[in-house]
Amino acid sequence: xxKLLNFRELALALILVVGVAAIGAYQPVFLAWDNIGDLLTxxxxxxxxxxxxxxxxxxxxxxxxVAANLALSGMMAxxxxxYYPDTPLLLMILTGVATGLVLGMINGSLIxxxxxxxxxxxxxxxxxxxxxxxxxxxxxQVNASEMGVSFQxxxxxxxxxxxxxxxxxxxxxxxxxxxLNLSRAGRGLYAVGGNPVAARYCGIDQRKQELLxxxxxxxxxxxxxxxxxxxxxxxxxxxxxGYELTVIAACVIGGVSIGGGVGSVAGTLLGALxxxxxxxALPVLQISPFWQMAISGAVILAAVVINARAERRPxxxxxxxxxxxGRVKA
Amino acid sequence: xxxxMQQPESRYTVLDAAPRRLRDVLLRWEVIxxxxxxxxxxxxxxxxxxxxxxxxxxxxxFNFSEKAIIALAMALxxxxxxxxxxVAAIVALAAxxxxxxxxxxxxxxxxxxTGIGIGLLCGVFNGVLVTWFALPSIVVTIGTMSxxxxxxxxxxxxxxxxxxxPEFLELGQSYFVKMKETxxxxxxxxxxxxxxxxxxxxxxLFGIVLHKTxxxxxLFAIGSNPVAARFSGIPVxxxxxxxxxxxGMLSGLAAALLTARxxxxxxxxxxxxxxxIVTMVILGxxxxxxxxxxxxxxxxxxxVLGLVTFGMSLNNIPGQxxxxxxxxxxxxxxxxxxxxxxxxxxxxx
Numbered sequence: 001x002x003k004l005l006n007f008r009e010l011a012l013a014l015i016l017v018v019g020v021a022a023i024g025a026y027q028p029v030f031l032a033w034d035n036i037g038d039l040l041t042x043x044x045x046x047x048x049x050x051x052x053x054x055x056x057x058x059x060x061x062x063x064x065x066v067a068a069n070l071a072l073s074g075m076m077a078x079x080x081x082x083y084y085p086d087t088p089l090l091l092m093i094l095t096g097v098a099t100g101l102v103l104g105m106i107n108g109s110l111i112x113x114x115x116x117x118x119x120x121x122x123x124x125x126x127x128x129x130x131x132x133x134x135x136x137x138x139x140x141q142v143n144a145s146e147m148g149v150s151f152q153x154x155x156x157x158x159x160x161x162x163x164x165x166x167x168x169x170x171x172x173x174x175x176x177x178x179x180l181n182l183s184r185a186g187r188g189l190y191a192v193g194g195n196p197v198a199a200r201y202c203g204i205d206q207r208k209q210e211l212l213x214x215x216x217x218x219x220x221x222x223x224x225x226x227x228x229x230x231x232x233x234x235x236x237x238x239x240x241x242g243y244e245l246t247v248i249a250a251c252v253i254g255g256v257s258i259g260g261g262v263g264s265v266a267g268t269l270l271g272a273l274x275x276x277x278x279x280x281a282l283p284v285l286q287i288s289p290f291w292q293m294a295i296s297g298a299v300i301l302a303a304v305v306i307n308a309r310a311e312r313r314p315x316x317x318x319x320x321x322x323x324x325x326g327r328v329k330a
Numbered sequence: 331x332x333x334x335m336q337q338p339e340s341r342y343t344v345l346d347a348a349p350r351r352l353r354d355v356l357l358r359w360e361v362i363x364x365x366x367x368x369x370x371x372x373x374x375x376x377x378x379x380x381x382x383x384x385x386x387x388x389x390x391x392f393n394f395s396e397k398a399i400i401a402l403a404m405a406l407x408x409x410x411x412x413x414x415x416x417v418a419a420i421v422a423l424a425a426x427x428x429x430x431x432x433x434x435x436x437x438x439x440x441x442x443x444t445g446i447g448i449g450l451l452c453g454v455f456n457g458v459l460v461t462w463f464a465l466p467s468i469v470v471t472i473g474t475m476s477x478x479x480x481x482x483x484x485x486x487x488x489x490x491x492x493x494x495x496p497e498f499l500e501l502g503q504s505y506f507v508k509m510k511e512t513x514x515x516x517x518x519x520x521x522x523x524x525x526x527x528x529x530x531x532x533x534x535l536f537g538i539v540l541h542k543t544x545x546x547x548x549l550f551a552i553g554s555n556p557v558a559a560r561f562s563g564i565p566v567x568x569x570x571x572x573x574x575x576x577x578g579m580l581s582g583l584a585a586a587l588l589t590a591r592x593x594x595x596x597x598x599x600x601x602x603x604x605x606x607i608v609t610m611v612i613l614g615x616x617x618x619x620x621x622x623x624x625x626x627x628x629x630x631x632x633x634v635l636g637l638v639t640f641g642m643s644l645n646n647i648p649g650q651x652x653x654x655x656x657x658x659x660x661x662x663x664x665x666x667x668x669x670x671x672x673x674x675x676x677x678x679x
Contacts, residue, residue, distance in 0.1 A: 064605075083603030096496075106649075110665060114668045114672075115668060115669065116664050117618040118614050119413075121661060123608060123662075124609075124657040124661040126657070127656055128654050128657035128658055131651050131653045131654030131657070132654060133650075134648060144648075237650055242601075248472060249472060252469050252472070258469050259466065288484070288487065290480075291483075293480030293482055293483055295479055295480065296476050297472075297473050297474065297475070297479075300472060300473035300477075304465055305459075305463055308463060308464065319503045
């Protein structure tokens with residue numbers, strides 16, 4: 001765990017470096033600082049959302065409501081900016097984060113304390129959150145002209161050559177690294193996902209861990225909601241439609257196991273970066289943007305095949321499933 | 331945790347199955363759905379005078395029949411602990427194939443065969459990845475969803491396919507069975523669109539296979555415990571593979587019915603359907619953990635969702651607000667029995 005990158009992540013990083021170098025050799029403009037800055041800015045939301053999704057997947061869960069949460073939290077922040085333009089910027093951002101956190105806690109508490117399967121719960125809240133946007137905004141959208149100036153300017157501000165969303169993504173990534181590797185609660189997430197029964201015997205409360213995971217996922221979605229709305233200057237109900245699957249794809253490419261307990265910050269960031277590069281490289285290479293989806297699909301499949309081979313354990317348990325069930329009943 | 335029990339005579343004790351417990355739960359679930367359905371019909375009839383009209387109801391079935399057809403296959407997949415999120419993308423790919431075949435001058439039967447054929451190939455691809463490579467189906471089908479939809483986008487770009495033979499469009503846009511009065515009041519043959527008729531026939535077929543044949547029992551066995559099922563000689567991988575192929579074929583069939591109804595297709599056709607279909611199946615009482623579910627439940631859930639949506643659209647409620655109610659319904663239907671269970675547990679013991 002002390003190693004920053006394991007072998008598979010090193011391989012993914014190598015593929016990325018070779019790929020970027022090849023694109024750069026063909027179109028040098030791709031390696032221009034401006035373009036790299038744009039790439040990182042465009043991908044910053046995906047970096048954070050993928051990390052948050054990883055935390056949920058670590059506990060053997062899944063959060064399909066993140067994109068809807070992002071859109072609803074973004075709308076809340078935009079509405080505050082529209083109707084209370086004098087609110088300090090930090091408070092507007094916190095509105096987004098707090099909305100996201102509350103929505104995440106709703107998911108988390110019902111999943112953890114009622115035992116509703118995560119996929120069912122978040123599928124339900126996905127529909128509810130999307131519809132809530134229409135209800136709270138009265139069916140309208142919030143346009144750039146209706147949002148505050150500082151509200152929109154913040155994600156475009158430059159700091160040391162990079163935009164603020166990139167720096168926020170860096171800070172969030174460092175926080176996630178520290179949280180997942182050095183904190184008791186972070187290690188608990190791995191324990192719960194790796195072997196829930198063993199985690200229970202170690203005194204780790206699975207329900208608290210699940211609530212924590214979905215709350216983190218929600219809060220990050222809320223933060224990204226503000227960034228998204230402020231950056232693109234519009235808030236409406238269809239924002240980031242289907243984005244939850246891109247986020248999960250980034251995790252899968254980054255080596256997060258859907259079975260829980262396996263995944264790292266570095267791998268997930270690389271997975272998100274991969275998708276970000278594919279999205280920005282296509283126009284540079286003058287390939288139709290219609291290829292983007294097919295390429296990410298092929299990459300997801302390749303990644304999952306490779307991951308499955310790497311994950312195969314050296315010691316073969318006979319009937320691992322049966323044993324697991326046996327222990328639960330003991 | 332309790333101390334391990336001492337069993338001097340035998341290492342294993344086989345308890346008798348708790349009598350009728352599972353059946354009670356199933357019964358209760360379908361009763362909930364029937365009550366929901368009755369409630370939906372009563373409320374809608376009171377609110378809108380246009381609801382209980384044979385032709386309006388027949389037209390309402392257009393909006394959910396294609397999804398409902400795919401939901402039948404999805405129910406079996408979820409029953410055996412798998413899921414297919416690529417169904418909507420298969421619909422898009424198959425619809426594109428139908429579009430090209432129609433331009434090449436194929437007739438209605440050949441167009442349906444094209445759709446089902448493309449669906450079959452997609453299903454085989456999913457099935458191979460899930461069973462031969464032993465990969466989790468949720469990840470595989472998220473990948474193939476992007477792949478199939480992406481291929482449609484690559485080939486079609488921003489174009490639309492709009493040329494179809496009139497006989498093909500006739501199948502999708504008119505009633506397959508016409509309204510017939512028999513002279514006796516309240517007794518008549520209702521008008522039936524082809525897609526709804528296909529759904530009803532397939533539902534009966536799936537119900538018989540799942541609940542009345544050995545194969546159906548095998549599917550329940552796989553869903554309850556795949557390892558035990560394999561050790562009992564059930565070809566788990568082969569049946570799982572078959573279900574993915576069926577799911578692909580029904581998606582292709584739905585694509586044919588949908589294109590015939592719409593008379594045009596773009597690469598974003600049927601987008602987001604996978605989540606609607608999974609909602610139908612889960613509301614129908616099929617457990618995401620596998621091994622529990624019934625076709626009757628799924629059919630009831632299809633009607634509940636279809637009529638709720640139709641009733642709300644009659645009252646000019648926007649689609650996304652309808653989805654709030656459907657999302658809440660899904661969560662409530664899953665949560666309420668659990669809450670009752672918890673309360674019962676606390677007070678009863």
